[in-house]
Amino acid sequence: MRIAIVVFPGSNCDRDIFEAIKYVSKKSPKFIWHKETSIENFDLIVIPGGFTFGDYLRCGALASNSPVIRSIRDHASRGGAILGICNGFQILTETKLLPGTLIKNSVLKFLCHDLNVIAQDTLPSPFTWGFKPNTKLNIPIAHNEGNYYVNGNELKKLIFNGQIAFKYEENFNPNGSVENIAGVLSENGRILGMMPHPERSVFSHHNSLDGRLFFQNLIEQLLS
Amino acid sequence: MTKKNTNNECTLNQAMEMGLTEEEFKLICKKIGKTPNLTETGICSAMFSEHCSYKSSKKWLKTLPTSGDHVIQGPGENAGIIDIGDNQAIVFKIESHNHPSFIDPYQGAATGVGGILRDVFTMGARPIALMNVLRFGEIGNPLTNHLLTGVVKGIGGYGNCIGIPTVGGETNFNQSYNSNILVNAMAIGLVNKNKIFYSAASGIGNPVIYVGAKTGRDGIHGATMASAEFSDDTESQKPTVQVGDPFTGKLLLEACLELMKTDLILSIQDMGAAGLTSSSVEMASKGNVGIEIDLDKIPLREKNMSSYEIMLSESQERMLIILKKGAEDDAKTIFKKWDLDFAVIGKIISDKKIILKKENKAVCNLPLDFLVNDSPELSREYKIKKTSKILDNKTIIKTESIKSIIYKIIGNENFASKKWVYEQYDSSVMGDTISIGNKSDASIVKIHNSDKGKFKGKAVAISTDCNSKYIFNDPIEGGKITVAEAARNLVVSGAKPLAVTNNLNFGNPEKKEVMGQIVGSIKGIKEACEELYTPVVSGNVSLYNETNGKSILPTPVIGMVGVIDDIEKIILMNAKNDETLFIVGQDENKFDGFLQSSLYQEIFCDDFLGQVPPINLKKEKYLHDFIIKLNDNKIINSAHDISDGGLLPCIIEMLLLNKLGININLPPRIQTPNKKNLLFLHGWLFGEDQSRIIISTNKPDKLMEFSKSENIKIYCIGKTNNTGVVEIPKYDSICINECLNLYNNTIPNFFS
Numbered sequence: 001m002r003i004a005i006v007v008f009p010g011s012n013c014d015r016d017i018f019e020a021i022k023y024v025s026k027k028s029p030k031f032i033w034h035k036e037t038s039i040e041n042f043d044l045i046v047i048p049g050g051f052t053f054g055d056y057l058r059c060g061a062l063a064s065n066s067p068v069i070r071s072i073r074d075h076a077s078r079g080g081a082i083l084g085i086c087n088g089f090q091i092l093t094e095t096k097l098l099p100g101t102l103i104k105n106s107v108l109k110f111l112c113h114d115l116n117v118i119a120q121d122t123l124p125s126p127f128t129w130g131f132k133p134n135t136k137l138n139i140p141i142a143h144n145e146g147n148y149y150v151n152g153n154e155l156k157k158l159i160f161n162g163q164i165a166f167k168y169e170e171n172f173n174p175n176g177s178v179e180n181i182a183g184v185l186s187e188n189g190r191i192l193g194m195m196p197h198p199e200r201s202v203f204s205h206h207n208s209l210d211g212r213l214f215f216q217n218l219i220e221q222l223l224s
Numbered sequence: 225m226t227k228k229n230t231n232n233e234c235t236l237n238q239a240m241e242m243g244l245t246e247e248e249f250k251l252i253c254k255k256i257g258k259t260p261n262l263t264e265t266g267i268c269s270a271m272f273s274e275h276c277s278y279k280s281s282k283k284w285l286k287t288l289p290t291s292g293d294h295v296i297q298g299p300g301e302n303a304g305i306i307d308i309g310d311n312q313a314i315v316f317k318i319e320s321h322n323h324p325s326f327i328d329p330y331q332g333a334a335t336g337v338g339g340i341l342r343d344v345f346t347m348g349a350r351p352i353a354l355m356n357v358l359r360f361g362e363i364g365n366p367l368t369n370h371l372l373t374g375v376v377k378g379i380g381g382y383g384n385c386i387g388i389p390t391v392g393g394e395t396n397f398n399q400s401y402n403s404n405i406l407v408n409a410m411a412i413g414l415v416n417k418n419k420i421f422y423s424a425a426s427g428i429g430n431p432v433i434y435v436g437a438k439t440g441r442d443g444i445h446g447a448t449m450a451s452a453e454f455s456d457d458t459e460s461q462k463p464t465v466q467v468g469d470p471f472t473g474k475l476l477l478e479a480c481l482e483l484m485k486t487d488l489i490l491s492i493q494d495m496g497a498a499g500l501t502s503s504s505v506e507m508a509s510k511g512n513v514g515i516e517i518d519l520d521k522i523p524l525r526e527k528n529m530s531s532y533e534i535m536l537s538e539s540q541e542r543m544l545i546i547l548k549k550g551a552e553d554d555a556k557t558i559f560k561k562w563d564l565d566f567a568v569i570g571k572i573i574s575d576k577k578i579i580l581k582k583e584n585k586a587v588c589n590l591p592l593d594f595l596v597n598d599s600p601e602l603s604r605e606y607k608i609k610k611t612s613k614i615l616d617n618k619t620i621i622k623t624e625s626i627k628s629i630i631y632k633i634i635g636n637e638n639f640a641s642k643k644w645v646y647e648q649y650d651s652s653v654m655g656d657t658i659s660i661g662n663k664s665d666a667s668i669v670k671i672h673n674s675d676k677g678k679f680k681g682k683a684v685a686i687s688t689d690c691n692s693k694y695i696f697n698d699p700i701e702g703g704k705i706t707v708a709e710a711a712r713n714l715v716v717s718g719a720k721p722l723a724v725t726n727n728l729n730f731g732n733p734e735k736k737e738v739m740g741q742i743v744g745s746i747k748g749i750k751e752a753c754e755e756l757y758t759p760v761v762s763g764n765v766s767l768y769n770e771t772n773g774k775s776i777l778p779t780p781v782i783g784m785v786g787v788i789d790d791i792e793k794i795i796l797m798n799a800k801n802d803e804t805l806f807i808v809g810q811d812e813n814k815f816d817g818f819l820q821s822s823l824y825q826e827i828f829c830d831d832f833l834g835q836v837p838p839i840n841l842k843k844e845k846y847l848h849d850f851i852i853k854l855n856d857n858k859i860i861n862s863a864h865d866i867s868d869g870g871l872l873p874c875i876i877e878m879l880l881l882n883k884l885g886i887n888i889n890l891p892p893r894i895q896t897p898n899k900k901n902l903l904f905l906h907g908w909l910f911g912e913d914q915s916r917i918i919i920s921t922n923k924p925d926k927l928m929e930f931s932k933s934e935n936i937k938i939y940c941i942g943k944t945n946n947t948g949v950v951e952i953p954k955y956d957s958i959c960i961n962e963c964l965n966l967y968n969n970t971i972p973n974f975f976s
Binding site: 019050053056109111142144199200202203 | 377380384385386387469470471472474475562563647648649650651652653654655656658670680681791
């Protein structure tokens with residue numbers, strides 16, 4: 001299992017993801033600096049959370065023009081798996097590798113707390129297969145721009161294709177996302193963007209261990 | 225004041241405009257043997273400002289205990305450092321950004337966070353946690369809401385972006401802060417003991433390096449602004465507020481830590497208050513050398529900046545580094561990777577002077593010893609005032625039921641949950657956060673990768689405290705209590721208290737009463753820190769928190785750090801069902817209680833003047849040691865310090881999370897309701913007597929055994945149940961759901 005973590009200036013969850021993956025897979029992932037132009041073959045590329053380039057201009061917009069993005073696109077076109085968490089999700093929508101966009105939380109505040117996300121019935125995907133639909137995962141969020149938006153037609157398409165990976169609980173949608181969406185898959189199911197941080201619920205001192213389940217499942221699915 | 229001709233001799237008027245007194249200006253002229261030019265005067269004024277020189281408080285700060293076996297670095301460096309074993313050390317400090325936060329709440333608070341983080345990582349430490357202590361005026365007041373919203377966004381804006389978790393602190397409200405809010409930010413970092421960096425410059429001829437962001441016209445003379453009272457015209461001071469850029473802060477953090485892995489650095493210092501001036505002066509004077517800087521080499525953001533502006537700018541995210549000779553290219557490569565400015569701006573010289581050049585002309589030549597050693601130390605007059613008023617049966621309330629009293633206390637803005645505030649901070653980034661002070665009395669952060677096999681690892685515990693009412697009513701006792709409570713919060717979380725950082729926020733020290741608060745509280749802090757073995761290793765003083773002559777309540781904030789040597793020993797504050805609650809530190813013979821200076825008095829008697837609950841520090845220390853012993857013997861299931869609001873509110877706080885109930889066992893003397901007993905009952909339930917802790921246990925027999933052999937008073941409150949009702953027999957029943965509702969919704973209701 002070869003896993004890469006892409007680091008941009010302003011990434012700040014790179015170490016957390018590293019520790020989580022290392023713990024679950026018993027193997028250290030490799031850090032890739034955003035200026036690198038050729039990426040060797042990896043089974044999974046992770047784009048961690050943070051404030052790449054200060055999130056100036058628009059969250060993820062500057063990072064989506066970094067030199068490394070071209071290799072990430074190549075990886076995607078080969079059907080490679082990509083996981084974008086929080087700011088990583090924003091970068092994936094900015095690069096159009098995932099549909100939709102992430103705007104300011106409807107409450108106009110940064111929010112950080114634990115919540116439940118619910119696994120959905122999706123198209124085949126290493127990120128969600130292995131979870132029974134409606135499985136609840138207790139995972140924290142920490143973001144200011146997690147309000148997922150797609151227009152009506154695109155939303156219908158997402159639902160029809162089974163591209164909605166995770167939802168917030170009805171009445172506990174923290175940011176105003178359409179359809180309570182917390183995570184979205186690409187059309188081939190190989191790319192996931194999600195706002196919650198599974199890497200923050202992996203270790204016994206964390207409030208929950210559901211993030212550990214998320215990574216365990218992902219690695220099992222990628223290996224199978 | 226425009227500074228076009230900064231080489232001209234300075235007049236007395238100009239010097240006074242920069243904040244110097246006539247005597248100080250005369251002293252400067254005499255000592256340096258010439259009339260200084262504007263740039264030189266600006267430098268002297270910044271170094272002599274209250275903010276940099278601590279001239280009013282220095283005399284008293286010197287009396288604080290600052291050493292101990294575990295102290296690696298006491299006050300005088302960028303931050304204090306304590307040894308936590310395993311070749312690791314904790315670097316920490318608290319600093320105020322009060323004045324700028326009132327003028328511009330977002331930027332003021334954000335740069336406060338940025339500044340304190342640089343103080344910590346400049347010593348080689350990776351910051352692992354942020355805390356903040358905030359004071360605002362009356363809640364609901366539109367200005368308070370505007371300031372609070374801005375400050376919280378500013379703290380989050382910096383901390384969230386740079387990726388350091390904000391794990392706790394305090395937010396309180398009182399009308400005395402209406403025009404002078406307090407924003408104190410604390411940072412905690414972790415460093416390997418053999419990789420600590422200091423600021424003393426060394427090596428004649430070694431290059432002086434400027435790294436980080438460019439210098440602009442922001443924050444010019446901020447240190448002087450922060451050393452004066454406000455008037456109604458604070459808007460005009462906006463240019464003195466710095467502007468923060470957390471993204472550059474993050475790059476600077478990573479670049480500096482990367483450079484520190486090499487052996488190229490000799491010394492390093494953050495450009496904080498008074499910018500390039502204080503950093504260059506302090507680095508050179510600490511190293512007993514001189515420094516020469518070519519101002520044309522400074523990376524500038526704006527054109528045509530004068531030498532005065534360059535030296536006094538407080539632009540953020542900048543560092544001054546002394547490198548080994550020949551190390552410039554290797555160091556530059558690192559900063560280039562992080563897209564940061566890197567410039568060789570001067571060199572270390574043997575002559576103990578600060579020499580500045582611009583366009584090949586000398587623009588400043590000042591002796592360093594004079595700037596540092598001859599800065600004034602004042603012996604201001606002071607008067608320590610004590611209030612001795614006692615509440616009696618006539619003054620306490622008789623009309624309200626216990627239920628209505630407790631609901632008002634829990635729904636009081638100074639008691640209710642501050643979730644609305646802390647949810648706006650990223651508290652879980654870095655993955656090591658264990659408690660953000662909502663699950664335990666102290667905030668707890670795991671030492672990264674300290675676990676090994678079966679051993680679950682170590683943690684740092686941090687608490688912040690200040691009860692201004694106590695300090696106002698009795699500065700000495702109040703000072704002691706502040707330290708004792710901070711330590712108690714650590715102990716009930718399973719930690720051993722180690723050391724203190726303090727932030728002394730007061731009004732105008734030229735007033736005898738205010739100076740009395742400063743002197744008195746320092747005396748109290750000194751005594752308590754000595755008795756509890758928690759030396760003061762860093763700190764900050766913020767004076768002149770006054771507007772139009774009206775001073776804030778005295779607010780000497782204590783930030784205390786402790787270590788938990790095994791995270792399995794962590795104690796949380798929430799009781800579980802079917803556990804027995806005990807007061808430790810009090811027995812059934814104590815049925816009266818100190819209502820003076822309490823939250824009860826403040827809410828129901830419209831007043832907080834009164835005698836302060838006495839504290840016996842030896843007893844306090846003995847109690848801490850007892851709790852540590854109980855914990856080592858696994859007798860404690862949960863624990864909570866009895867503080868604001870007294871016994872009943874603290875019991876309820878322990879029951880809230882699991883929505884439990886309890887039948888409270890009243891002492892015999894107050895079991896029968898009658899008018900005579902009312903004072904005793906209220907005192908027992910709401911008095912704020914010191915040195916008391918509530919614990920829950922499943923081993924009451926063992927507890928009683930220990931308390932007997934150690935001669936500690938305990939009192940059994942009762943057993944928790946899952947009724948969700950707190951029963952006070954013959955008096956009242958309290959509904960936990962209603963308490964929870966008030967606890968959670970009070971603050972948000974002010975902002976919806």
